[in-house]
Amino acid sequence: MSRLPRLYLDWNAAAPLRPEAKSAMLAAMETAGNPSSVHAEGRAARAILETARERLAALAGCKPSEVVFTSGATEAAAMMLANPPGGLKAWGPPDLHSCAMAWRDPEISEDQARAEGRLLAFAAAEGETGAIRLEQAEAAARAGAQVFLDASQAMGKIAWRFDAAPFRAAVLSSSKFGGPKGCGALILREGVEIEPLLKGGGQESRRRSGTENLIGIAGMGAAAEAAKRDLEAGVWAQVRDRRDRWEAALKAEAPEAAIFAAQGPRLPNTSAFALPGWRSDTHMMQLDLAGVAVSSGSACSSGKVAASHVLKALGVPEALAQGAIRVSLGPTTTDAEVDRFIEIWTGLHKRRPTPQAAA
Structure with a gap:
């Protein structure tokens, strides 16, 4: 039966993993080079990396140079929130995702946070109920606040762009829009400097050391391109x-x-x-x-x-x-x-x- x-x-x-992401990952598996190597094989790996960066930037509405590849949204959030401006913890509403809640100061008000120049953490869309919070986040950024945005659930589902407001940073998760699990990105506004959590080889323009997950990133880039196509359609x-x-x-x-x-x-x-x-x-x-x-x-x-x-x-x-x-x-x-x-x-x-x- x-x-x-x-x-x-x-x-x-x-x-579910998009077919385009799977194809891109299989192709990346055939590439032997390290993206940081200068020989032909390394340049081929670098080309895969930068193509994915451009595809993700096109979906996110940011410059490719503002994309920092990470192991996921949790790491990306920690990169921004673990060492906040002035050493003061971020403010955020009590319905943030746990990856941002871990770094939130529950004892301060939004007004106090603004007055002290702290980061304000928002979710573009709340993942449990689907509630969209972009209007509040964009208004805060346009009013001059330093806004960190968890865009993981929104990315690829609604027509949101990083350059729609002067956000300081945003985080993305590959698996939310059909890319592989364990891969993500920090979108860091041009000119914003952070203290890297991982130090060593200086990859990702010295913002996140360690050899990039080329196979996962290739899949994420292909998924981003397909997600953008879905939005437009x-x-x-x-x-x-x-x-x-x-x-x-x-x-x-x-x-x-x-x-x-x-x-x-x-x-x-x-x-x-x-x-x-x-x-x-x-x-x-x-x-x-x-x-x-x-x-x-x-x-x-x-x-x-x-x-x-x-x-x-x-x-x-x-x-x-x-x-x-x-x-x-x-x-x-x-x-x-x-x-x-x-x-x-x-x-x-x-x-x-x-x-x-x-x-």
Whole structure:
């Protein structure tokens, strides 16, 4: 008996590797040279590196010289936030991703941070609920604040550009737009100097020492080019339509469901919701056994028992927050897959015992 393929609806954790990225990585594997070597093989490796840098810059809306390749958004955030201007920790709202939260000063206000010339850390888009925060970040940068932006979830999903406002720095994660995992970048505005976390050979214009991950970077560059093409073609509007169709089915089946951040601008692919009395661990397990991959929030925190700090910051009651589920779609998610997910989820909901009133 044939078995239907699993449904992967966890694109915000990691998008499936794009075919273009895989092809570019396979080609890079055949290149023997070190990008820092001056012989022909080294120059060939350098050409791969710089092509990827140009492709990523085109997607991010920055100069190629402003791109610093890293192992991911977490390292990129640490490069900027571990040694902030004046040695003072950054300010940020309490719903930042954990890679930035680790460096945030929770004891100061935004006004105090501005007055002291501290970095202000914002997320372009919050990854658990999909809420878009760009307007606030851009306004702060235009008002003269030093703004650091976590653009990991926004990049490739919405038409955002680094040069849209005078941001000081931004971080990207390759796996969020279809590149390989464990690869990312710090976008550092021209003229901004940082103290490198990794010292040694002076790669990446002395901003991040260590031989570059040429294979991963090649894949990230190819994924960036494909992501830019998708944006220009309006692909994400179709993703939004599918997300909205799922949410309409959710509310029709379970009117009591809370859909988080649904009243403001959201990423077109993200649906975070909860039902009173249905814990996220049980909910995810049931979906996983039924062949559906979703999450309970950020991949960096979804294995934790406590409710998401993001939902707490939004004022969501603890009992409801502990039931949060995130469904995130992508450009290759089909109408048929959304229909099958609706059928699976509706069946699980109908078989679910009547919950006790939430505490």
